[in-house]
Amino acid sequence: MWGWFAISKDLRINDEIRAREVRLVGEEGEQLGIVQLREALQIAMDKSVDLVEIAPTAKPPVCKLMDYGKYKYEQAKKDKEARKKQRTTEIKEVKLRPNIENHDFETKARNAQRFLTDGDKVKVTIMFRGREITHPDLGKTLCLRLAEFCKAEASIEREPKLEGRNMIMILTPVKHD
Structure with missing residues (x-):
């Protein structure tokens, strides 16, 4: 028809x-x-x-x-x-390991800050290998340390949560008026 x-x-x-x-x-x-x-x-x-x-x-x-x-x-x-006025929000990912060195952490954290100031969300992934999985508290501490580093640009959308061998946290940019 x-x-x-x-x-x-x-x-x-x-x-x-x-x-x-x-x-x-x-x-x-x-x-x-x-x-x-x-x-x-x-x-x-x-x-x-x-x-x-x-x-x-x-x-x-x-x-x-x-x-x-x-x-x-x-x-x-x-x-x-x-x-033209539409803005798509992308999710950028920052991958870390539980026993990361200080300088490497700061480099990754600055990348996360840059993504957040550009208006993108940031997915923080802590990858555990081998026996590191027995210390999820180290991963959570690292996630919260990154959130503290980026607190001016971001708020935590999703708290750190263990999924398999990875711990995932999502940060979302803060709207500045």
């Missing part, structure tokens, strides 16, 4: 409209009343504009007189502007 379905992006225009009579709206938004489709198309032709079906589910359907090309151009511009 097929049919005409109007979606806000793909509006029916001019000869694509399939109703007998329509509620006509002028270019400035003024109501012109319910008219026959042929008459509405003639009015649109006389004014050198398009007849666009803006509410196909209404009884009768609502059609507006407008320059469809200009309307689509304006919509595309608005959509592009909206996409």
Whole structure:
């Protein structure tokens, strides 16, 4: 089965409209009343504009007189502007070992700070090997030490938790007003 379905992006225009009579709206938004489709198309032709079906589910359907090309151009511009302002949050990962040296820790912590200031979340992973798993308290201490190091830029979204041979904590950037 097929049919005409109007979606806000793909509006029916001019000869694509399939109703007998329509509620006509002028270019400035003024109501012109319910008219026959042929008459509405003639009015649109006389004014050198398009007849666009803006509410196909209404009884009768609502059609507006407008320059469809200009309307689509304006919509595309608005959509592009909206996409420009959108910010996707990524999750960056910092991997550590329980017996990490101080300088290495500071380097990893600075990387985490940089990710957080860029607006990304940081997943801190402490990897345990061999018998290190018997000391999960070392991993938790290390996670909390990193959180303390980044406390100006971050808050803890998820507390340190042991998952298999890894301990995971998630830091989220703090919104500065």
